[in-house]
Amino acid sequence: MSLADTSEKTIGRLSTYRRLLYRSDLASQASVYSHQIAALSRATADQVRRDLMAVGYSGSPNKGYKVNELVQSIGEFLDNPAGENVCLVGIGNLGRAILSYFSGRRPKLAIVAAFDVAVSKVNRAIHGCRCYPLDDLAAVAERENIHVGIITVPADAAQSVAEKLVEAGVRGILNFAPVCLRVPPGVYTADFDMTTALEKVAYFARKMGRN
């Protein structure tokens, strides 16, 4: 399946289904029906079946899917079999919270290095992750085979950090800084702007109240 065939939304849903199979009441079942997955996610049963066909899982929707086989199929589709090493740049409050969040959570998707320009924040481990000076980015990224980066620096430093990440071989960036990054073709970025997220919720909350 090519990049064009698999939308961001499909990937997001597959990630959600797997999480449900790991962590919800479904995790204790031997087999599961598409409508059960749908009821716990924001998808319809039809959509669940289509998505699971797309990952090549060959179970029968009528008899239910075997949970352990389904988890494995989704993993084979989503995950790099060799595991994916991730770095984070910007060891502030949000950066530290993210290091804590991912600490030990996903063996195949691990934050293995964090960087900062502040000397006081580096040359130690935070939530099990080693912290380095930003100047070491290229060398550490090569040594640790890092191709995914998380940006948690302030807005005015984000573009320059993104360029350093791309130079260091990173091909996917999850950006929490409130700027739209400019990156060359062949690099995937996803932005999460906390203020915009909260402004949207506040806007629609207010409209709900009026209607």
Add this chain to the structure above:
Amino acid sequence: MSLADTSEKTIGRLSTYRRLLYRSDLASQASVYSHQIAALSRATADQVRRDLMAVGYSGSPNKGYKVNELVQSIGEFLDNPAGENVCLVGIGNLGRAILSYFSGRRPKLAIVAAFDVAVSKVNRAIHGCRCYPLDDLAAVAERENIHVGIITVPADAAQSVAEKLVEAGVRGILNFAPVCLRVPPGVYTADFDMTTALEKVAYFARKMGRN
């Protein structure tokens, strides 16, 4: 403009434009063209013009928009004129990072109360935000006129916290817990799942590398 007319994407873009007018190089200009806003966001100049017409700004695209008037128009459209008080439930690493992030940032969109079940985390201020026992949610939400909530509790507590928020009069929830919340009609929710966000970036980064 009704809720149906204004999509989530439009609201997200308007929030982004305003941020650019506050914080980018555009902030120092007296007037700005749609193509300048487009160049710093992920929108086209056409889209920028359409969005700004939607908020009712009457400036002329040909002569450029006056920056201060545009900021005001977007604010009149997006913001509650009385300001919007927000609460956060779950004073862990992520909750604290979010309190720090919003501290003093938006006078019209302020986190005025944080809640936790752990006695050790409450009855104090964190980044200027007062922290209360979760049992006080309804009373504090009414007193502080809170209609927007942020959930940063673990997955297994999120649904019960969402129900308490709705009972307390909250109509919009920004949810960081990795579950899909079930809320009654009239309540708006937005989910941000850190793991799914990172899994998506890793997936597309890998596909980029192959192509």
